[in-house]
Amino acid sequence: MKNTLFIKKLKIDQTVANDMVITVYEFVSTKPGKTVYLQSSVHGAELQGNAVIYELFNYLKEVDFCGKIILVPLANPYASSQKSGTYTHGRFNPVTGDNWNRMYLDLCSLDQEQGGIDFKKFIESHGEKSAQEINKDFKKVIRKGFETYLKYHRDYGIDENKSLFIELQRLASEADIVLDLHTGARATRYIYSPECQEDKMKDINFPHYIVIPNEFGGAMDEASFMPWFKLSENFKKENIDYQYDFESYTVELGNEEVIDMDAAKNDAVNILNLLHQRDVLKDRPKVKKTKQYKCSLKDYKSYYAKAAGLCEYHIKPGEHFKENDLLCSIYKMDRLDERNAVTEIRALTSGIVIHQTPSASVKKGMELIQVFSNPVTL
Ligand SMILES: [Zn+2]
Structure with missing residues (x-):
């Protein structure tokens, strides 16, 4: 050796x-x-x-x-x-x-x-x-x-x-x-x-x-x-x-x-x-x-749960999204008869999902996903 x-x-x-x-x-x-x-x-x-x-x-x-x-x-x-x-x-x-x-x-x-x-x-x-x-x-x-x-x-x-x-x-x-x-x-x-x-x-x-x-x-x-x-x-x-x-x-x-x-x-x-x-x-x-992308810390954004509930994550880590794409749906199981039974979280910019909370059960204010907002190609 x-x-x-x-x-x-x-x-x-x-x-x-x-x-x-x-x-x-x-x-x-x-x-x-x-x-x-x-x-x-x-x-x-x-x-x-x-x-x-x-x-x-x-x-x-x-x-x-x-x-x-x-x-x-x-x-x-x-x-x-x-x-x-x-x-x-x-x-x-x-x-x-x-x-x-x-x-x-x-x-x-x-x-x-x-x-x-x-x-x-x-x-x-x-x-x-x-x-x-x-x-x-x-x-x-x-x-x-x-x-x-x-x-x-x-x-x-x-x-x-x-x-x-x-x-x-x-x-x-x-x-x-x-x-x-x-x-x-x-x-x-x-x-x-x-x-x-x-x-x-x-x-x-x-x-x-x-x-x-x-x-x-x-x-x-x-x-x-x-x-x-x-x-x-x-x-x-x-x-x-x-x-x-x-x-x-x-x-x-x-x-x-x-x-x-x-x-x-x-x-x-x-x-x-x-x-x-x-x-x-x-x-x-x-x-x-x-293919490589970068993002400054200030553009590394978290989307937080605007309501508690059961969350479906639509875009997986590593996947890209466009502005207004549906990122998450949060289902409120005690309000199924009401109009706001589902809270939608939509993308504010184009980006890439980097990180996702592992649980689908989320309380209000929990971090759901972290994303590169407007990523730059290297
Ligand atoms: Zn660590």
Whole structure:
């Protein structure tokens, strides 16, 4: 085998009964190159990313590549084990109620005594250095930030929402490309990409892209790209030319509670296309080029239930619609004799359904579908 595989078991969480462990697979090439980090199932019901990691694992055993590729399936074991009936709950911390994917640490806004990055100091000492040296040293600064945070909070103890995710952030901090694998409830395949990566995002051969502001909202992709984005902004302020080479995306892989190995082969090829474009893989994967659409976050619209009732969804995730098309019909079963027994939800613009609530039983005000309103072809 050309590559070396390291397998690590890391204690990442703990319940009263036992330790919770994640398995980290690290493929290391003999040739230098980028480091790529992929994790899956931070939300416990979102399983398809594990199928993609399975495909990538088997692929990477055989092929020649450059750099290092880190795979972390079932990255949040506590969430993965939260069953309610046959359903995996796993989206919110059951103790605090917080969304598991909003708990990452923002090293750009923290006080420096808690690990916040001192950009001024870094730029003063790196204005003359090469991009390669800057990348190497800035990764060290990010890593040091987590150590400082843990040290600062050691005496009183670390909030459970932070301790789990700092470990994942630490693992991702040596990477140049971070992919956080999620799914929707009922959804098509789509990518969250920040504006600062808009020219690069389409190299993951996915059909749909939501372009989000260059801001921190608590998710892994944002926690990963914000330090690099801020670094480049700070260099710009000093009129120093520095092009950073970092990318991170949230990759949404269809429906939750599903493992589909045929689809995973295709998902893996689409992700490998990105790695080929970034010189991690020499051979070009056999990609079936997808038609691609993007939408800014402000045009990513939700249609809400104007009345409670039983909802029929007429346009499925991934399907296109025109203005005034019927999107949903909500049936009010206690008013069948009245004229308003059916509430119609019609499209206000043309668009694409991206995400749908899985239940047909809806209360007033529930989010029914999320759509690209007036999508732009890439
Ligand atoms: Zn998710």
